[in-house]
Amino acid sequence: MKTLLKILGVIILLLVVYAVIAMLAFSKNYHFEKSVVINAPKEKVWQHVGSLKQYNIWDPFSKADKNIVITYSGEGDKVGDSYHWKGNDKVGEGEQSITEIVPGEKMVTKLHFIKPFEGDAVAKFILTPEGNGTKVTWAIDNELNTMMKIMKPMMNMNMNKMFGQGLGDLKKLAEK
Numbered sequence: 001m002k003t004l005l006k007i008l009g010v011i012i013l014l015l016v017v018y019a020v021i022a023m024l025a026f027s028k029n030y031h032f033e034k035s036v037v038i039n040a041p042k043e044k045v046w047q048h049v050g051s052l053k054q055y056n057i058w059d060p061f062s063k064a065d066k067n068i069v070i071t072y073s074g075e076g077d078k079v080g081d082s083y084h085w086k087g088n089d090k091v092g093e094g095e096q097s098i099t100e101i102v103p104g105e106k107m108v109t110k111l112h113f114i115k116p117f118e119g120d121a122v123a124k125f126i127l128t129p130e131g132n133g134t135k136v137t138w139a140i141d142n143e144l145n146t147m148m149k150i151m152k153p154m155m156n157m158n159m160n161k162m163f164g165q166g167l168g169d170l171k172k173l174a175e176k
C-alpha cells in the first residue's frame with residue numbers, strides 16, 4: 001500500500017511540475033497547419049473550399065454532431081458572410097465569418113467560440129498549384145489561456161486528427 005501511495009504521489013508531483021512548466025514555457029500564441037495535395041485543378045478544389053456552405057460538407061468538426069444546427073448569413077462566399085453553429089458537447093457553439101477572400105487562392109475566416117469555452121481564432125485556407133494538382137493548406141491561429149497552454153500537446157494531437165480527416169474528405173470530394 002505504501003508503494004502505491006508513493007507512486008501516486010510521484011505521478012501527482014510530475015503532473016504539477018508539468019503544469020507549471022507548460023504555463024511558463026509554452027507560448028500563448030497557437031498555430032497549427034496541415035496540407036494535402038489534391039489531384040484536381042485549383043478551380044475545382046476552390047468550389048469546396050471557397051464557400052462556408054461547401055466547407056461544412058467536409059469539415060470534420062461539423063460532422064462530430066449529426067444533429068448540429070447551422071444557420072447561414074449570406075451566400076457563404078463573400079467577405080462578411082457567416083454561419084452560426086450549435087451542437088453537442090463535442091462541437092459546442094460558435095460563429096465563423098469570412099474576413100478575407102481571394103477567389104481561387106485564399107479564404108480567411110474569424111472563428112468566435114461561444115461554448116464550451118469563449119474564444120477567438122483565425123482560420124486560413126490557402127490553395128497553391130503543385131504539379132498537376134493543388135496543394136491545400138489549412139491553418140488556425142489563436143491565443144491560449146493558461147489552462148489551454150497546459151493542454152497544448154493534446155490539442156496538437158486532436159488538431160492533427162481532425163485536420164487530417166477534413167483534408168482527406170476534401171480530397172475525396174475534389175477528386176471525384
